[in-house]
Amino acid sequence: MKVSLAELKQMYKPKLKPIIWDNDNNVLTLLDQSALPFETTYVNLKTPEEIASSIKLMKVRGAPAIGITAAYGMVTALTSSSISTLDEAIKSLNNAKKVLDKARPTAVNLSWATSNMLTKANEAINNGEVKNVKELIDLLKSEAKKIFDEELDAELQMGIYGLEKINDGDTVLTQCNAGGLATGTGLGTALAPVKVAQALGIKVSVIAPETRPWLQGSRLTVYELMTEGIPVTLISDTTVGLVMYKNMVNSVMVGADRILSDGHVYNKIGTFKEAVIAHELGIPFYALAPMSTFDLKNTVNDIVIEERDPDEVRTVRGVPIAPPGVKVYNPVFDVTPPKYVSGIITEKGIIYPPYDKNIRKVIEK
Ligand SMILES: CSC[C@@H](O)[C@@H](O)C(=O)COP(=O)(O)O
Structure with a gap:
């Protein structure tokens, strides 16, 4: 449509x-x-x-x-x-x-x-x-x-381009919250095609992993989609592989915090795992982001992955779930190499591999 x-x-x-x-x-x-x-x-x-x-x-x-x-x-x-x-x-x-x-x-x-x-x-x-x-x-x-x-x-434009990747009855797996809460506009990046589809009467549902440790999936994506009346199923992060293996997912759509000129995609921790499993099982994996998310200057070695308070992992919203003082590693983003990314959906169109050529072509047009 x-x-x-x-x-x-x-x-x-x-x-x-x-x-x-x-x-x-x-x-x-x-x-x-x-x-x-x-x-x-x-x-x-x-x-x-x-x-x-x-x-x-x-x-x-x-x-x-x-x-x-x-x-x-x-x-x-x-x-x-x-x-x-x-x-x-x-x-x-x-x-x-x-x-x-x-x-x-x-x-x-x-x-x-x-x-x-x-x-x-x-x-x-x-x-x-x-x-x-x-x-x-x-x-x-x-x-x-x-x-x-x-x-x-x-985001509206990304929603329109992303629609090309959605069929009636599809289920989209996401990660974190890349909706309107995450963009400030109320619409979102990864969730834009889903919301646009729903506005056009196309049936789409979403599977939202809880996204430990901060739980953006269970607290925010689920809340946002329920507010919009879009069917959503919450899963634990450890269920991601099974839902893809059981053919419960037609595509993966995630947001991005930074995309490098060669197509490396930084996004919420857990995204890389989704991308690798999707690639292995032949499920398309799309990152959706506006031009302001592209970083054409830096390379992977320059990027700082934020590490947050260890208590985010030792506890769930203040309730201890591990022995106090246990050593914790809490990076909150990961990086997905370009070979796992089927396409990058932007307001200027969908960018396909080879990213080291096509990203600059699209951004500079
Ligand atoms: C449209 S938002 C894209 C990303 O910012 C989103 O997927 C994400 O990783 C957010 O991380 P957060 O740590 O909640 O700021």
Whole structure:
């Protein structure tokens, strides 16, 4: 079934609003994802430090969502203290970028967004587009909104391209939460084709692994899909192989935190295992991501895989499940080599191997 971006915008309205910016009072409100699905609470943030801390504590998480959040974090660098000159403003933006970029290292969208905001500010000052701090703040507010709006359009477009890979009655296996909570728009990347399919009356269901240790699958993906009325089955992470072996899965669709120019895909821990099993069993494995997730500069050796608090593994939401003090290794992302990736679905189209040639071709077109 074919649908245009304009038609889809009429048909599909996201139900969740994880990121809300109050333009009059310069307050960023986040739906606290660390409390979901048990409590629906919001945090109000006014400074880059508060925003960085919320990213670190995963009140907001997911690559595009932390990018959008950080973009508004850059705005608050100028609205939360009294800055009177453009020189002071640039100094404050540079400091905020350092604070925000440090919050989480693996998803490239974060530093992509802060760099974007800083570059925009420098350019506008240098070419005379802004003449004072008030004009700079207005410009950066509209830049942050543009990042949000373009993300939503990119996801709708990914949903349209991803539809090519979905047939009526399909079941899609995912990993983590690469839905609208993870992107801040309410739609998502990996879940976009599923949501678009459902909006068009095509029946699709999702299998969501719980995604230990933080449980993005059981807490967030299940919550999000149930909110949208999309059938979802929760499995433990250890069930991934069996559901594929038993032909219960037609395709695997995951998000990404960073995609390198040769097609290495960084995503939530457990993704690599899904990709290898899918490859072995002949099930197509797709990564879905907007342009802001591509990193054409770095190679595998440069990328830091975030390691989080060992207590995330020793406990489940505060309840001990292992002897106290046991040594723990808790990397929260892994990297899937290109040979296991059947296609990368972006807003500019689907990229197929050989990735070392085709990624640049698509991005630079
Ligand atoms: C559209 S989100 C893509 C990825 O950011 C997502 O799959 C993921 O790994 C999120 O990890 P998280 O640690 O929850 O921020």
